[in-house]
Amino acid sequence: MKNFKNVFSLLMVICLIVLSACNSDEANSGDNGKGSDTYEIGALFPLTGDLALLGEESFRGVELAVEEINNAGGVEGKKIKLVKADAGDPDAAQSEANRLINQEDVKTIVGSFSSGISFAATEVAERNGALYWELGAVADNVTDREYKNVLRINPPAxxxxxxxxxxxxxxxxxxxxxxxxxxxxxxxxxxxxxxxxxxxxxxxxxxxxxxxxxxxxxxxxxxxxxxxxxxxxxxxxxxxxxxxxxxxxxxxxxxxxxxxxxxxxxxxxxxxxxxxxxxxxxxxxxxxxxxxxxFPQYQINREFTPGMDEFIEAYKEKYGHEPRSGHSLANYMGMKVVADIIGEVGEIDPEKLRDAALKYKVDPRTTATGWGVDFDSTTGQNMLGEPYxxxxxxxxxxxxxxxxxxxxxxxxx
CATH class of the missing domain: 3.40.50.2300 (Response regulator)
Structure with missing residues (x-):
């Protein structure tokens, strides 16, 4: 009887360990959407320091897009959760990208306004197999490296x-x-x-x-x-x-x-x-x-930029003043593209998302920026974004x- 109790106790311990591991896996799955009601997405921008004005303005566009998507029921019923990272310079961009990927277990990141910050952060994403969506930095070398884990929606320099x-x-x-x-x-x-x-x-x-x-x-x-x-x-x-x-x-x-x-x-x-x-x-x-x-500003032909007026109203309601530049609009449009592609895939798997992005097409004059979407398969650069x-x-x-x-x-x- 004593041996039976020992065996029973051992089995109970094993079961508890297995259940704990399963629960842990489920708890950590918010980054890819499986078994969770959220998609965790890193948001890496310069929010303090010399670049903070346009960095914050860019993040606001992402934030507004996410709030709009979540208020409308999310992405296929799942909410987006932004995991913020403040990267004021290239060194901080590297460390924050590492933190998001290796500590927060984030599999996809949006950013980052500054080209130097983007160049550093995308390098970390490429090494670690996370997908980086650039929504605002313009230097051509961000995409000229032909990284497989970098997609840029805005036009380059x-x-x-x-x-x-x-x-x-x-x-x-x-x-x-x-x-x-x-x-x-x-x-x-x-x-x-x-x-x-x-x-x-x-x-x-x-x-x-x-x-x-x-x-x-x-x-x-x-x-x-x-x-x-x-x-x-x-x-x-x-x-x-x-x-x-x-x-x-x-x-x-x-x-x-x-x-x-x-x-x-x-x-x-x-x-x-x-x-x-x-x-x-x-x-x-x-x-x-x-x-x-x-990027598109706000005194522009509205027939070319459907949805811009709604964006401006949402911005004023949340922040109490007019948008400070078109960077918020560009990031808003870019974040909606990211969410749309995640919805098509149904999970945050970097390879599947990139494959879906390369097939994803949007005609010009159908978005709030007026941009279309058509990613170059070699560089990951959207060829239908244009500055005015x-x-x-x-x-x-x-x-x-x-x-x-x-x-x-x-x-x-």
């Missing part, structure tokens, strides 16, 4: 450069009464992968069009003095200035240009600082007339080119 050169060639030369080959074009850019990629690609495309680049000035986005850069630009006497910077350096460039008497007929900003209402608030009337190439040209007019950023998305014609007064 090279697409911005195409708009720069095409606008100069097709519109600016005529408006300034010059032949394309006689135009003097300068480039000024912050020196991370974001600014460098746009600058280098613009120089390459300019060469093909016989457009004269008279000077290229790079600088650190953390600088507090651009006077030497501005004086070099002033000496070069450009007709057009292509500028790539974040908020603080964009503001500094505008103010010091005014102080040092540098005035250029056409300034083409490229996303970043020139797109934000904070830029307008900081420089006032100096913003008026500046062009900016970027906007202009600051009386304190508002108005879409002015190309004509089918514009609400006003570009002004050169």
């Amino acid at each position: 090279s697409f911005f450069s195409v708009v720069n050169i095409n606008f100069i060639k097709d519109v600016v030369a005529k408006e300034l009464g010059k032949n394309v080959g006689d135009l003097r074009v300068a480039i000024v850019h912050e020196d991370s992968s974001y600014g460098t990629t746009i600058a280098e690609e613009a120089k390459k495309l300019a060469g093909k069009e016989k457009i004269n680049i008279v000077t290229t000035q790079g600088y650190s986005s953390g600088t507090n003095d651009l006077s030497s850069v501005v004086l070099n630009l002033k000496d070069a006497k450009p007709d057009v200035l292509i500028a790539v910077g974040y908020l603080n350096d964009a503001v500094l460039l505008a103010r010091q240009s005014e102080e040092l008497g540098f005035d250029v007929p056409v300034l083409l900003g490229n996303g970043g600082g020139h797109t934000m209402t904070d830029f307008r608030d900081a420089v006032g009337d100096l913003a008026n007339g500046i062009f900016n190439i970027d 040209l906007h202009q600051w007019v009386d304190g508002e950023l108005i879409t002015v080119w190309p004509e089918d998305v514009a609400v006003e014609a570009p002004s050169f007064e």
Whole structure:
């Protein structure tokens, strides 16, 4: 009888261990959706530090998309749970991506606005077999590495450069009464992968069009003095200035240009600082007339961007003010694409999600950004996202080119 009790006790212990393991597996399955009522998705953005303004604005778009999806019943009945990660620089991006994947057991991540942060975080995702969806960073090298676990929904920097050169060639030369080959074009850019990629690609495309680049000035986005850069630009006497910077350096460039008497007929900003209402608030009337190439903004042809008005209302209701830039809209649209593809697969399995994404197609003019979706099978880059040209007019950023998305014609007064 004693032996029977010992055997019975041993069997009970074994059963408890097995049940505990099963329960543990089920508890940890929120990241892939099996046996759980949630899908856990990492959200990696710079939420503190120098990049926090647009990092937070980008995260807000993801947050709004998730709330909308969850309030409508979730993805095939399962709610999305965001696991946040604050990555203020590339080093933090690596450590936070590692934490999400190896400690939080997250199998797919969205992010990240900054190209340097994205470059670092996607490398970690690739090594660890997690799928990374880039919704806002633009440097081409994020997808040029042809990683199997990286998909980008927003347009890359090279697409911005195409708009720069095409606008100069097709519109600016005529408006300034010059032949394309006689135009003097300068480039000024912050020196991370974001600014460098746009600058280098613009120089390459300019060469093909016989457009004269008279000077290229790079600088650190953390600088507090651009006077030497501005004086070099002033000496070069450009007709057009292509500028790539974040908020603080964009503001500094505008103010010091005014102080040092540098005035250029056409300034083409490229996303970043020139797109934000904070830029307008900081420089006032100096913003008026500046062009900016970027993700879709809010004064745009609504026939091209169905769902944008609903997004703006949801944003104002949650955050108490208008969206600060189109980055929130781009991330909102991108997060909805991610959720749609997860719904098709029914679980978060990186390989299955990528396979489904490569078959997933959306026509242009059917989303809140106006973008379509068609991922390149080699790079993972969406080929149907495009930046548009906007202009600051009386304190508002108005879409002015190309004509089918514009609400006003570009002004050169």
